[in-house]
Amino acid sequence: xxxxxxxxxxxxxxxxxxxxxxxxxxxxxxxxxxxxxxxxxxxxxxxxxxxxxxxxxxxxxxxxxxxxxxx
Amino acid sequence: xxxxxxxxxxxxxxxxxxxxxxxxxxxxxxxxxxxxxxxxxxxxxxxxxxxxxxxxxxxxxxxxxxxxxxxxxxxxxxxxxxxxxxxxxxxxxxxxxxxxxxxxxxxxxxxxxxxxxxxxxxxxxxxxxxxxxxxxxxxxxxxxxxxxxxxxxxxxxxxxxxxxxxxxxxxxxxxxxxxxxxxxxxxxxxxxxxxxxxxxxxxxxxxxxxxxxxxxxxxx
Numbered sequence: 707x708x709x710x711x712x713x714x715x716x717x718x719x720x721x722x723x724x725x726x727x728x729x730x731x732x733x734x735x736x737x738x739x740x741x742x743x744x745x746x747x748x749x750x751x752x753x754x755x756x757x758x759x760x761x762x763x764x765x766x767x768x769x770x771x772x773x774x775x776x777x
Numbered sequence: 778x779x780x781x782x783x784x785x786x787x788x789x790x791x792x793x794x795x796x797x798x799x800x801x802x803x804x805x806x807x808x809x810x811x812x813x814x815x816x817x818x819x820x821x822x823x824x825x826x827x828x829x830x831x832x833x834x835x836x837x838x839x840x841x842x843x844x845x846x847x848x849x850x851x852x853x854x855x856x857x858x859x860x861x862x863x864x865x866x867x868x869x870x871x872x873x874x875x876x877x878x879x880x881x882x883x884x885x886x887x888x889x890x891x892x893x894x895x896x897x898x899x900x901x902x903x904x905x906x907x908x909x910x911x912x913x914x915x916x917x918x919x920x921x922x923x924x925x926x927x928x929x930x931x932x933x934x935x936x937x938x939x940x941x942x943x944x945x946x947x948x949x950x951x952x953x954x955x956x957x958x959x960x961x962x963x964x965x966x967x968x969x970x971x972x973x974x975x976x977x978x979x980x981x982x983x984x985x986x987x988x989x990x991x992x993x994x995x996x997x
Binding site: 712715725 | 829833848979
């Protein structure tokens with residue numbers, strides 16, 4: 707993996723870690739749940755965070771470097 | 778509706794940034810706890826990537842201005858002040874313990890990317906029993922390696938959590954690290970990278986203590 711690819715991968719992982727924390731961690735006081743599973747998926751998609759796996763991230767990076775996808 | 782960003786300890790001042798939907802941030806005191814909230818006009822606040830990032834950004838700003846924060850999970854809202862007050866009172870002992878646990882600490886995330894051991898043997902030439910013994914040995918070896926990877930970081934942490942990695946990911950962990958250990962933690966990451974050039978090691982943070990804002994099994 708080139709340095710550029712590593713940099714992009716790290717950025718993606720950082721964004722994934724951030725969204726995971728905000729949506730799935732944190733203190734939960736009772737209250738009304740306002741997020742459905744579909745909403746959560748939309749947020750991940752909107753942020754272009756690849757939820758599936760790190761392997762998918764790597765595949766995406768390969769696709770980007772091959773010029774077949776945009777980051 | 779009321780949107781909660783976090784429970785804070787000794788907040789110096791509110792950051793001069795708008796909350797969700799542009800609403801002003803508000804500093805509340807309920808039963809001795811400090812909270813930062815904003816009001817949202819909609820019954821169900823819009824869920825968008827912008828809102829998620831705004832929430833995260835405000836929590837970070839609050840962490841920089843207080844002695845401790847317990848970030849709230851995004852996606853819950855309170856109908857009115859009474860509902861918020863009741864929720865705080867109900868969780869008061871846990872909030873007290875959690876504030877004490879995270880005070881003076883930063884959270885780091887660690888992901889190690891690499892291939893899981895491949896199934897090289899297939900079924901040819903192996904009995905079912907041989908196959909199972911081989912896989913068991915591989916699993917034990919992998920668990921031993923992961924424990925070796927994890928332990929140096931746990932020694933520098935007040936609390937830690939390991940998560941099941943997705944495929945292609947060997948390891949995922951989160952660590953609650955006292956501020957004075959942060960440099961040593963980063964040095965451990967560099968050592969891990971240097972000693973294992975075949976692995977991609979991604980350390981993220983410092984984060985507000987999202988993972989450790991709630992009581993988890995194994996916490997001190």
